[in-house]
Amino acid sequence: EHLFTSLEDLAQSPDVDAVYIASPNSLHFPQTRLFLRHKKHVICEKPLASNLQEVEAAIKTARENNVVLFEAFKTASLPNFLLLKQSFDKIGKLRKAFINYCQYSSRYQRYLDGENPNTFNPAFSNGSIMDIGFYCLASAVALWGEPRAVHATASLLESGVDGQGTVVLSYGDFDVTLHHSKVSDSAIPSEIQGEAGALVIEKISECQKVCFVPRGGKPQDLTQPQHINTMLYEAEEFARLVEANEVVHPGLEVSRITAKLLSEIRHQTGVVFPADSQPVA
Template sequence: MINFGIIGTNWITHSYIAGAQATGKWNLAAVYSRKEDTAKEFASKYEGQKISIHTTLESLASDSNISAVYIASPNSLHYEHAKLILETGKHVVLEKPATCTSAQLSTLFEIAHSKKVVLIEAFRHLHEKNMITLKKSLGKLGPIFGASLNYAQYSSRYDAVLAGERPNIFTLDFGGGSLVDLGVYCVAASIFLFGAPKSSKYYPVILEQTGADGGGTLTLEYEGFAVTIIASKIFASAAPSEVFGRNGTLVVPTITDIESVTYLDPKKKGEKELNLKEEAEEYARIIGEGDWEAVGRWEELSKAVIAVTEGCRRENGLLFPVEREGKD
């Protein structure tokens, strides 16, 4: 059993706790919030569990009853929060995007290596059964001709932007923007399926109200084919994601929470459903078994993902504060 604490008292944290505890391998034992009332209210949802309350990060980091921390704070705070926790020798599951820059991510992995603890970015969709089915099914296609990966979902907080507000996810100051919020799912999926691309090019829709990207089109170039990604928080799309090959096409209705994988045979003009749909289970296995080979694979994927998103952002002038200050 892995006793863990959390940083970030939002809906995604509740979702992770539910998934983690359902495995029978994780136990929520600590909650952090700057406000004691907020932490207590969050912990009250888990009756019958002994949960310690922390109002300082230092107190959480020094809690000897936990060995891991799940971090889902605002993007711009991920680095400092993870750094403190890792330095105390605790494992970290860090929500995507892990950090604002490649340099920050490299520093965190160096600390994790030195402390012999696990740092893993929470790309939940890459652990879904049907994502793994999709990857295993690529061989059915023969030579790959290309792919289209999409995640365009209208955010209600865009209404706030239009009303003159500056929600975190739509401001560069908090490490926000469509590419690192939704586009990162598609980038991670592409690298999971095909490896790191040779090059990338981003065509963003810049929001005049905040200067961040509200959506855009990203092209990843591979040897012999390209992957087109459409990601947005200011418009919606019902388009599926597809991988095209000489022998057929693999189709998933969404890039996360994949309900089915379908193979389209261009000669038969028919389709065949391959299968049916987990993350905390795998993280517990990695930590419990000390599977450093798996840790290394996920580290390389995280580094490859941020290399794409960071390079595309900088090319388009989408700089986070740490970059404007010239620190990394």
């Protein structure tokens, strides 16, 4: 019934209430802002933008136009992630966490063969920390907020993006170590350690399984059933925000802090995107 040949025409259509943006990372901000300015609700794939400046501008635009902006970070809406947050009392005083997401990219061989896939192209604001490392970082922010300090290291590819890296977030009484990689696989889960035990999480992006291991005791499975399509829950949350016209919501602060940390991590590791030198009008 409807055919659009330009994003501008789509944004101007009175028949469109909301859009889902899943273009390359570098296009997230300009496309998101276009639709927000035309008073369309936007659910945008993570990362919301290339840097903190763009994220703050997007949030400001959403508020000015009284529409919902929502970063599609599916982990935060999963039943097992919400369960995880409610299970901290089981492990006592929090001491240490290890969040791990290392997955050999199907496009890495193309990169090694001399091709230029956007996965490893700084022009598209990409790389390991911006892709799967995002799940580790945003999960930590969703659980504990903004850290007191951040220290990051990474191995850069010739293209200029990171292939793998490690980030340490300091929260005072405890530290959170993030491991991310698109050039190697990992077979170990993530873990949150307390003085009374640990919570073990299988595949942080989807929280497939959550186990409580009491100190000196046997593992206890806490896992709740989840829909096979783990994107369902973020879609439901976005719909709830739109129906309630909840323009200001907690997810925006998670997005802002995560973007701030991503920008600092890239600064420490030497990853620079073209978007970093482009002014946000």
